[in-house]
Amino acid sequence: MSLFAFLGTLEIGLVYGLVALGVYLTFRVLDFPDLTVDGSFPMGGAVAATAIVAGVNPWLATGLAVLVGGMCGLVTAFLAVRCGILHLLASILTMIAAFSINIRIMGRPNMALLGEPTIFTAFDNMGLDPLYSHLGVIFLLVLFAAFFVTRLLASDFGLALRATGVNGRMVSAQGGSIGFYTYLGLALSNGLVGFSGALFAQSNSFADVTSGVGTIVVGLAAVILGQTLIPGRRIWVAVVAVIVGSILYRLAVGFALSSGMFGMQASDLNLVTAVLVAIALIAPKMKGKMRLKAVQARRAK
Amino acid sequence: MIHLEDIGVTFNANTILENQALRGISLTVAERQFVTVIGSNGAGKSTLLGAVSGETPISRGRVEIDEVEVTKWPVHRRARYAARVFQNPLAGTCATLTIEENMALAYGRGKRRGWRLALSAKRRRLFQDRIAILGLGLEDRLGDSIGLLSGGQRQAVSLVMATLSDSRLLLLDEHTAALDPRMAAFILKLTNTVVEEFALTVMMVTHSMKDALACGDRTVMLHQGKIVLDVAGEERDQLDVPQLLEMFSKVRGEELADDSLLLG
Numbered sequence: 001m002s003l004f005a006f007l008g009t010l011e012i013g014l015v016y017g018l019v020a021l022g023v024y025l026t027f028r029v030l031d032f033p034d035l036t037v038d039g040s041f042p043m044g045g046a047v048a049a050t051a052i053v054a055g056v057n058p059w060l061a062t063g064l065a066v067l068v069g070g071m072c073g074l075v076t077a078f079l080a081v082r083c084g085i086l087h088l089l090a091s092i093l094t095m096i097a098a099f100s101i102n103i104r105i106m107g108r109p110n111m112a113l114l115g116e117p118t119i120f121t122a123f124d125n126m127g128l129d130p131l132y133s134h135l136g137v138i139f140l141l142v143l144f145a146a147f148f149v150t151r152l153l154a155s156d157f158g159l160a161l162r163a164t165g166v167n168g169r170m171v172s173a174q175g176g177s178i179g180f181y182t183y184l185g186l187a188l189s190n191g192l193v194g195f196s197g198a199l200f201a202q203s204n205s206f207a208d209v210t211s212g213v214g215t216i217v218v219g220l221a222a223v224i225l226g227q228t229l230i231p232g233r234r235i236w237v238a239v240v241a242v243i244v245g246s247i248l249y250r251l252a253v254g255f256a257l258s259s260g261m262f263g264m265q266a267s268d269l270n271l272v273t274a275v276l277v278a279i280a281l282i283a284p285k286m287k288g289k290m291r292l293k294a295v296q297a298r299r300a301k
Numbered sequence: 302m303i304h305l306e307d308i309g310v311t312f313n314a315n316t317i318l319e320n321q322a323l324r325g326i327s328l329t330v331a332e333r334q335f336v337t338v339i340g341s342n343g344a345g346k347s348t349l350l351g352a353v354s355g356e357t358p359i360s361r362g363r364v365e366i367d368e369v370e371v372t373k374w375p376v377h378r379r380a381r382y383a384a385r386v387f388q389n390p391l392a393g394t395c396a397t398l399t400i401e402e403n404m405a406l407a408y409g410r411g412k413r414r415g416w417r418l419a420l421s422a423k424r425r426r427l428f429q430d431r432i433a434i435l436g437l438g439l440e441d442r443l444g445d446s447i448g449l450l451s452g453g454q455r456q457a458v459s460l461v462m463a464t465l466s467d468s469r470l471l472l473l474d475e476h477t478a479a480l481d482p483r484m485a486a487f488i489l490k491l492t493n494t495v496v497e498e499f500a501l502t503v504m505m506v507t508h509s510m511k512d513a514l515a516c517g518d519r520t521v522m523l524h525q526g527k528i529v530l531d532v533a534g535e536e537r538d539q540l541d542v543p544q545l546l547e548m549f550s551k552v553r554g555e556e557l558a559d560d561s562l563l564l565g
Contacts, residue, residue, distance in 0.1 A: 156414040159406055163395040170395055173354070173387075175380035175410040175466075233446070 001258050004131065009254040011135050011203060013247030014142045016218055018196035020226065020242040021149055022189040023219030028227075028238070029153070030185040031165035032080075035091040035216050039098025040072040040190040042212035044197025046105045049113055049207035058119045062198045069194015072098060073186035081179040095212075102209045110208040118202035134203055141199065145192060146243060150236045152188075161185050193219075214270050221273055222246035224280040249273075302502060303330040303470065308352050308362035310345070310526075322348040323359075324526040332469075335496060335503040335517030339510060339545075341553070344523040346506040350474050353504065355379045366470060381411035383470040384463035388478050390455040393462075396448035400439060400458060403447050404428045407462035431461050435491070453484030460491055464499050471496065473505040477512070489516065510542050510549075520545075524552050 001009070019037060026034035044065035051061035072094055079090035103109055123133040152158045163171045164181040171178055193215070201207040226245020230237060256264055256272070264272070310323040322345045330336050340346045351357030352364060355376040364372045366382045384407075387393045394403050405419040405428075425443065433440045435457050439450075447455060456476060463471055473492065477485035489512060496503055507513050513520050520537055522530035522545075529552045532540060 152416075154418055154420070155416050156405070156409050156412075156419050157416065159398070159402055159419040160409070160414050163398060163406055166397050167392070167395045169387075169392055171406075172356075172376040173380055173385045173393070174406050175377050175412075176406075176414065177375070177377045 001255060005254060005258060006251075007131055007135055009250045010247060011138055012200075013250035014135075014138045014243070015196055015199045015203065016222065016250065017142050017243035017246040018145055018192045018199070019215055019219040020222035020246040021145060021239065022192040022196070023216065024223050024238065024242045025149070025185055025189040025192070027220065027223060029162055029165050030182065030189075032087050032182065032186065033091070034073075034076060034186060034189060035088065036072050036076045036094045036098075036186070036190055037193045037215045037219060038212045039095040039102070040069040040193045040212075041197040041200070041215040042102050042207070042209050043072060043098050043105070044069045044194030045201035045207035045211060046102045046111070046197075046209070047194070048198035049111045049201050050106050052113060052116050052118065052202075053111065058117055058121070058202065062119060062195065062202075065198035066191045066195045069197065070187040070191035072194070073188070073190030074183060076190075077179075077183040077186040081182050098212075099209060102212075106207065106209075109210070110206060113201060113205040113207070116205075118205075119199075120202065138199060138203065141195075142243060145195065146239050149192075150239050153235045157184075214273065217270070217273050217277055218246075218249070221249050221277045221280070224277060225249055228280060228283075249276075302332050302365075302367055303328070303353055303504065304363075304365035304368075305329070305349075305352070306363040306365075308349070308364070309360050310348050310352060310357055311360045314360065322357075322526055323352065326352075326362075326523075326526070326528055328521065328528065328531075330502060330504060330519075333500055333502055334519055335501075336505070336519045336521055337513040337517045338504065338506045338521050338523065339508070339513045340523035341549075342508075345526040346508075346523055347474055348526075349523065350472055350504060350506050353379075354383060354385055354472055381466075382468050383472050384410070384466065384468055385472045385474070386456065386459045386463060386476040388475040390452040390459070390479060393459040394447045394455050396446070398447060399444050400432070400447050400450075401425060401428050401443040403458065404432070404443075404462055404465060408465040410466035411468060412466070428465075431465065432458065434494075435461065451484075453480045453488065456480065456484075456488050457491060460488070460495055464495055469500065469502055471501045471503045473503065473507075475506050475508060478508060492516070510545050514540060514542065514545065522549065522552070 019041065022037060026032045047068045048061045048065040051064055052058050076091045076094040079085045079093060080087045120130065120134050120137060123137060124130050153162060160171055160176040161181050164176070164178055168178045171181070200211065222245040223242045225248055226241035226243070227238060230241035230244060232238065253269060257266060305326055305328045308323050308326045312320045312322055326349060338346050338349060348357050352359050355371070355374055363370065366379065371379050395406065401420055405424060408424065428443060429440045437454060437457060439454070439458065447458065450458065477488050480488060493516060495501070503517065505516060519533035521528055530548055
């Protein structure tokens with residue numbers, strides 16, 4: 001892998017690290033499998049791109065993307081909490097609706113940002129090498145998001161959020177509204193994903209409605225890969241783990257594709273990812289069973 | 302203070318499974334009173350407690366806690382006024398959080414949960430002091446996951462957690478039923494200590510007639526969703542378990558086949 005490809009992979013790994021953070025919040029913390037991200041990721045890109053083309057400051061446009069992403073989460077939470085729709089189904093409904101809305105936002109299925117100002121423009125004008133400066137900006141933004149999530153989960157609010165996914169009855173008994181934490185947890189998660197979508201659009205100079213396909217699986221792969229390689233109960237360890245997981249996932253994919261291993265082509269990516277996630281989900285159970293069998297065999301002797 | 306007025310609870314209304322769990326219960330528990338609630342299975346003991354905590358939706362009646370009408374309030378809103386300890390030790394604590402994190406959650410009951418750090422040095426000291434009264438050595442294990450503790454230890458921590466917020470009402474739902482006899486006795490003793498020290502008003506549901514008479518200062522017996530016995534003061538002091546049992550069989554209109562079930 002060339003240095004250019006390596007840095008590019010690192011960059012995209014970091015951008016998707018935000019998706020991994022969002023998926024960690026829903027899938028692990030809230031125990032709410034949320035597929036909304038497949039819609040909120042391209043929506044973040046669509047909102048940021050449309051706003052930038054309309055002349056809005058790129059930082060403001062990115063903030064807008066975060067807000068709109070968060071709103072996607074609120075819609076899913078509304079369907080699940082208020083209307084009592086099964087969480088998985090509620091998130092699929094939002095995801096499907098988001099596809100149409102994204103095309104409405106942009107007025108077409110995709111939008112180029114070539115020549116438009118982005119959050120990177122100021123750094124490019126300073127004469128920095130874009131190869132490194134873009135990576136640096138994204139690294140700092142992801143670092144900020146990671147710190148924010150870690151600190152939030154250590155707060156009174158975050159503690160209740162964490163308990164909501166494990167023992168909702170207890171949270172109610174301690175005066176916390178499960179509905180409230182589900183709303184805010186989903187908004188937060190999808191806000192991060194919208195942020196990721198906005199960064200993705202600006203670093204790649206385009207926004208596309210189809211860019212959201214499989215976002216949840218990529219996020220899950222990062223969370224599972226990261227937490228398997230870097231286990232730990234502490235919050236900051238988990239947060240670092242899922243971001244590292246996202247980078248490692250991208251590196252593995254980039255390596256496999258660039259080396260032409262097993263004659264793979266770019267379109268095989270989704271299949272490979274799905275298989276990887278399935279293995280990662282099955283592996284811990286198999287490990288448990290094998291250990292049990294080993295113990296039984298020892299006892300039998 | 303709890304004030305219940307003509308509480309009715311019907312499960313599966315208008316179906317073949319219709320079950321009137323509570324049929325017009327009125328009960329006032331005064332400030333600092335310790336009421337024990339007994340009754341056979343299905344008499345409506347836990348349903349009554351659920352009507353107070355908000356976990357059981359009531360079909361008619363009125364619930365007041367500390368002179369505030371809470372009839373339409375959801376569980377989490379009522380929680381500001383009442384602490385609860387459940388029968389199942391797993392239900393009252395969050396297994397994946399540490400002991401101190403569970404205590405911090407309970408500390409926030411009735412308060413706004415914001416951006417402040419859940420575990421400050423000051424709070425840790427408070428938690429350490431409070432948990433030390435258990436004498437279980439847990440004050441040195443605050444960072445351990447609460448899932449590592451035994452059921453009895455978790456119930457003990459739940460009781461301490463109930464005192465971390467400044468509500469004055471404690472609802473106990475057969476909180477010793479899932480424990481071994483030695484641990485159950487310890488938890489009951491601890492309950493009395495805590496109630497005394499924090500001047501709490503208590504409603505305790507129990508299936509043990511012995512505990513019902515040994516604890517508190519008033520005993521209410523439920524049968525088929527109605528209050529059939531309500532004793533306090535001298536009358537209650539003179540009651541012993543066989544007498545209570547006799548009353549119990551009288552209201553049921555039948556001799557109990559096996560006393561040991563209830564004497565235990």
